[in-house]
Amino acid sequence: xxxxxxxxxxxxxxxxxxxxxxxxxxxxxxxxxxxxxxxxxxxxxxxxxxxxxxxxxxxxxxxxxxxxxxxxxxxxxxxxxxxxxxxxxxxxxxxxxxxxxxxxxxxxxxxxxxxxxxxxxxxxxxxxxxxxxxxxxxxxxxxxxxxxxxxxxxxxxxxxxxxxxxxxxxxxxxxxxxxxxxxxxxx
Numbered sequence: 001x002x003x004x005x006x007x008x009x010x011x012x013x014x015x016x017x018x019x020x021x022x023x024x025x026x027x028x029x030x031x032x033x034x035x036x037x038x039x040x041x042x043x044x045x046x047x048x049x050x051x052x053x054x055x056x057x058x059x060x061x062x063x064x065x066x067x068x069x070x071x072x073x074x075x076x077x078x079x080x081x082x083x084x085x086x087x088x089x090x091x092x093x094x095x096x097x098x099x100x101x102x103x104x105x106x107x108x109x110x111x112x113x114x115x116x117x118x119x120x121x122x123x124x125x126x127x128x129x130x131x132x133x134x135x136x137x138x139x140x141x142x143x144x145x146x147x148x149x150x151x152x153x154x155x156x157x158x159x160x161x162x163x164x165x166x167x168x169x170x171x172x173x174x175x176x177x178x179x180x181x182x183x184x185x186x187x
Contacts, residue, residue: 002112003119004049005140006129007041008156012145015153016126021053025148031176042077047120049109052087054124059095084112084120086128106135113137130159140184141166147177 009026010016017023050058061067062078083098086105093100101108109132112120122129122138132138157164170182 001114002117003139004109004113004122004132004137005119005142006122006138006156007142007144008122008124008126008129009144009146010156011148011150011153013149013151014155015150016156018150018153022153023057025150026146029176031174031178034174034176034178037172037174037180038071039073042074046081046118047112048078048081048083049120049122049125049128050083050085051125051128052085052090055083055085055087055090055093055095055098058123059093059098063095082118086125105131106137109135109137126154126156126158129156133157133164134159134161136185138185140169140182143181143183145179145181 008016011018011025018025058078062075067075067078079096081097083095085093085098085100086102086108087100088102090100090102105128122132129138165186166183167186168181169184170180172180174180
């Protein structure tokens with residue numbers, strides 16, 4: 001069975017997005033070690049999973065010359081990796097190597113997990129994270145805690161049906177103040 005992970009940033013006070021979906025806080029202060037970590041993480045294989053909102057945000061940036069200039073390694077990987085968008089409202093996707101699934105999210109992800117292939121990673125997509133967490137389909141949570149407090153916003157677990165018990169499996173801190181935490185779902 002394919003592994004499904006989440007890779008997301010949260011604020012120190014636990015928010016996944018700020019008011020109105022603001023994500024400007026997630027851009028880390030310059031730090032060579034952090035930059036190397038991001039490039040190394042992007043160089044892994046896998047299939048990227050998105051909801052419509054995150055897909056539209058990512059597709060509007062990563063294929064651009066600005067992304068390729070600012071983050072050449074990450075942009076190359078983001079554009080090359082296979083991607084799946086879950087949306088009932090989109091009719092088509094234009095970002096290279098991207099497929100569109102319009103069926104029931106939980107059932108579609110169950111099918112994907114049961115197929116042979118690379119691991120899958122959800123980037124952003126809070127509503128997808130909460131639905132799949134509630135269905136017990138997420139194997140690992142990779143969370144970057146960014147040292148900023150917003151006071152209000154939305155958590156990535158908004159709407160979960162039951163408490164999610166997780167087991168800490170790794171930590172790493174960076175000079176810019178970011179802390180990378182890895183949790184496994186308890187089974």
